[in-house]
Amino acid sequence: GQQVMQIPQYQHVQEGEDFTTYCNSSTTLSNIQWYKQRPGGHPVFLIQLVKSGEVKKQKRLTFQFGEAKKNSSLHITATQTTDVGTYFCAGPNFNKFYFGSGTKLNVKP
Amino acid sequence: EADIYQTPRYLVIGTGKKITLECSQTMGHDKMYWYQQDPGMELHLIHYSYGVNSTEKGDLSSESTVSRIRTEHFPLTLESARPSHTSQYLCASSDLANTGELFFGEGSRLTVL
Numbered sequence: 001g002q003q004v005m006q007i008p009q010y011q012h013v014q015e016g017e018d019f020t021t022y023c024n025s026s027t028t029l030s031n032i033q034w035y036k037q038r039p040g041g042h043p044v045f046l047i048q049l050v051k052s053g054e055v056k057k058q059k060r061l062t063f064q065f066g067e068a069k070k071n072s073s074l075h076i077t078a079t080q081t082t083d084v085g086t087y088f089c090a091g092p093n094f095n096k097f098y099f100g101s102g103t104k105l106n107v108k109p
Numbered sequence: 110e111a112d113i114y115q116t117p118r119y120l121v122i123g124t125g126k127k128i129t130l131e132c133s134q135t136m137g138h139d140k141m142y143w144y145q146q147d148p149g150m151e152l153h154l155i156h157y158s159y160g161v162n163s164t165e166k167g168d169l170s171s172e173s174t175v176s177r178i179r180t181e182h183f184p185l186t187l188e189s190a191r192p193s194h195t196s197q198y199l200c201a202s203s204d205l206a207n208t209g210e211l212f213f214g215e216g217s218r219l220t221v222l
Contacts, residue, residue: 033210042199043152045210088152090211096167097142097203097211099152 004091006100014108019076021103023089030092032065032072035099038085043099046074079107112136115200115214122190123222130185130217132200141183142211144199145169152199158183190221 003026013019023032031050035043047056049065049072056063062075072089084107089100113134122128132141139160144152154167158177172194173187183202187194197218201211 035211042213042216043201043211044213048210086149096154096157097201098154098168099144101151104149 004089004098004100006087006089006103008103009101010104010106012106012108013079015081016078019079019083019105021074021087021089021105023072023074023100025070025091027093028069030069032069033090034063034072034074035088035090036085037088037102041085043088076105079105081107081109083107113200113202113212113214115198115217117217118215119218119220121220121222124189124191126190126221128187128190128219130198130200130219132183132185132214133181134183134202134212135181136202136204136212137180138202138204138209138212139180140203140209141177142201142203143167143173143175143183143185144201145171146197146199146216148197156185190219192221195219195221 005024007022033048034046037043047063052069053067054065060077064073086102086104088102116131141158143156145155146152153169155169155171156175158164164175164177173185175185197216199216200214203209203211
């Protein structure tokens, strides 16, 4: 079956440092989505990428979709304590929706 | 704000009890999903549905069952709960286009003693 892997599993940064998480799929994806889950909360949708090589920005967050549509990345510039949480990528496969293993971000003030 | 609701939020029960976790959405979404997530871990798809009277098992084997008699309602049932069922269960829905975002409920945290 489809596998979606994310690295790193954990990342501890000092506030103000940058952060990047990488997502790799074993199969080509029609689109990829990113979610954020705060501690004790539920996943919340951040963005969707559809086109090969697409890049989208949301304030300090930059999302990329690989040319082969099998990998993606999320980069946060100048992290803040409000960025703490687990970031998941997710991709569809027919009627299923698979989530990556997640990257847990901790930001020290 | 997402209009998807899960009850109960927290449930502590004894081994062997039957439980039903409720999930309802008022967005008219055709697709609904159940994920199981242990604290701080990844989400595992256990059931999904793409419309009324359609249900399928996900990739993670689960002893739970689901039903989809109405578009807005997707309950999950455990006939005989065991300690290994202790986990958080997250319900989600999306539109039929398969590119729509998933809206998650707040989750049901189940503890089986």
